[in-house]
Amino acid sequence: MNPSPNPSTFTSAHGRARIVKILLIVGVVTTGISLLLEALSLAFPPLGDDQELGDNLIGAAIVLSIFLVGVLDFIIYLTTVVFFSMWLYRAHNNLRSFDPWGRLNYSAGWTIGSFFVPFANLVVPYRAVKEVWQKSRLPEDALLFETDPPALFPMWWLFWLLASFAGNISMRLSFNENVSESTATMISIVASALYIIASIFAFLVVREIDNRQEEASGKARLETFPGPPPPPPNLPMSASADALV
Numbered sequence: 001m002n003p004s005p006n007p008s009t010f011t012s013a014h015g016r017a018r019i020v021k022i023l024l025i026v027g028v029v030t031t032g033i034s035l036l037l038e039a040l041s042l043a044f045p046p047l048g049d050d051q052e053l054g055d056n057l058i059g060a061a062i063v064l065s066i067f068l069v070g071v072l073d074f075i076i077y078l079t080t081v082v083f084f085s086m087w088l089y090r091a092h093n094n095l096r097s098f099d100p101w102g103r104l105n106y107s108a109g110w111t112i113g114s115f116f117v118p119f120a121n122l123v124v125p126y127r128a129v130k131e132v133w134q135k136s137r138l139p140e141d142a143l144l145f146e147t148d149p150p151a152l153f154p155m156w157w158l159f160w161l162l163a164s165f166a167g168n169i170s171m172r173l174s175f176n177e178n179v180s181e182s183t184a185t186m187i188s189i190v191a192s193a194l195y196i197i198a199s200i201f202a203f204l205v206v207r208e209i210d211n212r213q214e215e216a217s218g219k220a221r222l223e224t225f226p227g228p229p230p231p232p233p234n235l236p237m238s239a240s241a242d243a244l245v
Contacts, residue, residue: 010097010217016087017210023080024203028196030073035192037066038185084206085112088132091209095135098216102139105131126157129205136212138219150208156201163198166191 044058092108106114106128114124133149170191173184 010094010213011090012214012217013087013090013094014210014214016083016090017206020080020083020087020206021203023076023083024199024206027073027076027080028199030069030076031192031196031199034066034069034073035189035196037062037069038189038192041066041185042182084202085115087206088112088129091136091213092128092132094213094217095132098135098137099139102135104135122161126153129153129209133205133209133212136209137216152201152204152208156198156205159194159198159201163191163194166194 041059041062044062089108089112092106092111095102095104106124111125111128111132114120114128117124130149130153133153134147166187170184170188173179173187176184
């Protein structure tokens with residue numbers, strides 16, 4: 001996909017990138033707490049149907065904590081998705097300010113929408129984010145930049161897919177009465193651990209693209225604004241000075 005080349009003004013996505021990075025850090029913390037609580041639930045079984053609250057206070061407290069942290073974690077996740085989409089959309093729109101005539105395989109809308117399309121979301125989002133990284137530079141600097149992104153990009157996508165698969169399996173097992181709670185909890189712990197790793201790599205991906213765009217925009221401003229004017233030529237000597245000579 002290669003829309004008509006229309007030069008656009010660079011609008012920094014640095015503020016949005018900062019919010020995304022903060023949300024990713026908060027998400028890692030809450031997911032880590034949830035992981036620890038789930039690990040504790042393996043040692044302290046939850047409150048049974050034939051038990052009263054006083055018979056298993058620790059188990060009941062752990063179950064309640066897992067529920068509350070899970071709700072908070074879900075809210076943070078949705079908020080992160082929203083702000084990540086807003087940041088990525090603006091970062092993609094900035095590509096035209098760097099190279100109005102450059103070819104783009106993905107539009108800003110498809111870059112965001114591909115995350116939510118079945119099957120396409122296995123490959124297209126990574127390629128689109130990769131393109132944002134590749135095109136976040138000035139045309140004259142094309143030979144100075146690497147064509148392939150750092151290894152953290154494929155690592156981010158790998159762990160994101162693994163976390164998504166593990167999360168789907170965990171959710172299905174939680175509704176399956178034939179599967180023991182300990183098995184479902186173990187799968188959930190694995191999914192949480194994978195999500196933490198994916199979030200760390202996502203943090204690095206956002207930072208890498210943001211730094212690259214800010215550097216390119218700064219260089220473009222230096223090339224756009226002319227340098228200081230040359231000093232004025234020496235004025236001719238006045239008539240009175242000529243008379244003195």
